[in-house]
Amino acid sequence: MILHFLLLGAVILVLAGMLPGLRVEGYGTALMVAVLYVLINLTLGAVLMFVALPFMILTVGLFKLVINTFLLWITDQLIENFEIEDIGTTFIAAILITLSDTVLTWMF
Numbered sequence: 001m002i003l004h005f006l007l008l009g010a011v012i013l014v015l016a017g018m019l020p021g022l023r024v025e026g027y028g029t030a031l032m033v034a035v036l037y038v039l040i041n042l043t044l045g046a047v048l049m050f051v052a053l054p055f056m057i058l059t060v061g062l063f064k065l066v067i068n069t070f071l072l073w074i075t076d077q078l079i080e081n082f083e084i085e086d087i088g089t090t091f092i093a094a095i096l097i098t099l100s101d102t103v104l105t106w107m108f
Contacts, residue, residue: 004108008034011100015093021085022093029081037075037097045071069094 009031016024024030048067049056055063069087072094076084084090 004104005034007104008101015096019089019093021089023083025081033075033079033082036078040071040074065095068098
């Protein structure tokens, strides 16, 4: 689990270098983003997915991307040295972080 967070933090740091509009001040901040995003996803994300279950079924799970974008926006609001400029960048970052988190979950 610790390795999962360490690698997800590295993914977030790399994404900050690749995506214009995504700013992370150092690996420590990226690690905090990884931990907080996963915790928010496990708690609030689970509740939102339950409430949005009809939309999840109608969109064959694609509505989860909207939920993850919202959860990443919340993470952005809570961490001072993590900044996402616009909703498009938030959406792309949420997709890439979710994919990375899924792969890391499969691996570890």
